[in-house]
Amino acid sequence: LQFLYFIDFITMKTLILLAAVAVASAAPEHAHVALGKEKSVLKVQWSTKDDKDASVVRWGLSATSLVHNATGDVHEFTRDAGRKWYSRTAEMTGLSENTKYFYQVGDKSNGFSKVFSVWNRMGGLPQRHILYGDMGAKCAFTLCKACTQHSDTCNAETCAKNTTVGLVSEVDTATMFLHVGDFAYDLDSNDGKTGDDFMHNIEQVASRVPYMVSHGNHEDSATSLARYIEEFRNQPTNAVPATFHTTNGDGPNTLYFSWDHGMVHYVSFSTEFWYGVGTSSVNKESFITWLKADLEAANKNRAVSPWVVMHGHRALYTSQASTGSGDTSIRADLEDIMFQYGVDFMINGHVHDYERSWPTYKGKSDQSNVNARAPVYIVTGAAGSHEMHSPFEQPQPSWSSFRSNSFSYSRMMVYNASHIHWQQVQTDPTLFPTADYGRVIDDVWYVQNKHGPFSLEEAPKTVPTSCPANLCGEHDRFQGMLGLEGEGTKPLWQVIDQYKKTHGILAWEKKLEQLLNKVNKNGVWEEESLPEDRERDYFRWTHANKQ
Secondary structure (H helix, E strand, O other): OHHHHHHHHHHHHHHHHHHHHHHHHOOOEEEEEEEOOOOOOEEEEEEEOOOOOOOEEEEEOEOOEOOEEEEOEEEEEOOOOOOOEEEEEEEEOOOOOOEEEEEEEEEOOOEEOOOEEEEEOOOOOOEEEEEEOOEEOOOOOOOOOOOOOOOOOOOHHHHOOOOOOOHHHHOOOOOEEEEEOOEEOOOOHHHHHHHHHHHHHHHHHHOOOOEEEEOOHHHOOHHHHHHHHHHOOOOOOOOOOOEEEEOOEEEEOOOEEEEEEOOEEEEEEOHHHHHOOOOOOOOHHHHHHHHHHHHHHHHHOOOOOOEEEEEOOOOOOOOOHHHOOOOHHHHHHHHHHHHHHOOOEEEEOOOOOEEEEOOEEOOEEOOOOEOOOOOEEEEEOOOEOOEOOOOOOOOOOOOEEEEEOOOEEEEEEEOOOOEEEEEEEEOOOOOOOHHHOOOEEEEEEEEOOOOOOOOOOOOOOOOOOOOOOOOOEEEOOOOOOOOOOOEOOEOHHHHHHHHHHHHOHHHHHHHHHHHHHHHOOOOOEEEOOOOOOOOOOOEEEOOOOOO
């Protein structure tokens, strides 16, 4: 009897353990929040492995008093091989501005998440917006100092070692995060598990600060596009038409939409309309029609939201050689519209560096950021992925005020209707000293006393022949490290150009690979061939050991 009792006890413990594991595996995950369409609303999204019970968000003014609740909508995702999962979205409503709320998500069967906290429309000035693009699950160097090239996992436990720098350091003061395309590398990789890792990694910031997005080229494949639409259902889309069809079914049209946040009107759009993404009803033409109406309405609201910021993935202006001077097809369709409606900034990613233009129209620029007479174009696509940067191989154009090819992210601090303070924060562990992580490498103020449509009569008329050193800057991670003749006495692009002319392009690529192998002590950078719609060359960090 004692023996039988022992067996039963072991069996019971096993069953209890298995039940606990089952609950844990089905527990809610990937919590992230977005701004709602009204100032009293935040929209929460999370994922579960099953749809047995109605899943809810519950919230309140303290972690121990979650007195409000809302049932989440449920949507099945079936495009990952060998599995299915469910996205849940629910609105926290009736929120007061400049108020901190506590919330958790889940259900009785699978349990609830930890309690998160989030500010609804944090008050005070400046409003602090954090912007970046092109961040993977692996190599997410900007997320925190502990992220590496060796693992897709860089979650809250990983980053807990140091939360004083990187994106994790911004959560207590940022009012919004903006990710301008290219997520996870890729959302559909490894049968969707890379996307899972990415969403788990960003939960530590996206659950605490509204996480806003735009679509990138790494979300172009059928499954990755479906995952993007599903994963960010909580965005406050106001697109016409309102829905978009993917291989997973109908979802909200988040390929273009807009919202107001404090003193800024944001417009999110997909640059992939120019590269085959879209349907008969959601496409480049529908976007441009919608865009003109949206900007018209935004101009009537400049007294409330004086600054207008557009953001899409591919860069309209860039001096990175592998992409020429920027995407001329998108620029041809949008530059006049932006100018006509007085868009202050265009934010892009795609190119894995940082570059900030002077106010520019049709390639002509004024080398002043006071009362700009044309939009400013900023590339901030260096948050970190297994795709490596390339050196700048052409001279810095006169329209380019600052450029850097180190990993980094942007801070846009809105002080009032006339002043914005912009900073670029370096987060590059590959070629810079550890102490440089978190260093501000670009710091500039924008002053605009007259918001609204720009004037052709006052538009920039000339292409400056040069940009003086006291006005323009370059922060080149490769400077002084390539061991090329003339390096240190001439601009690096000139040295590279002469080396290629003398020794050939293959010798140059070999030289660059040698440097990267030297820096990467635990892996190998390997060159990869890309489809025509991607950059000419890049380097991928692999797990292989050096031979």
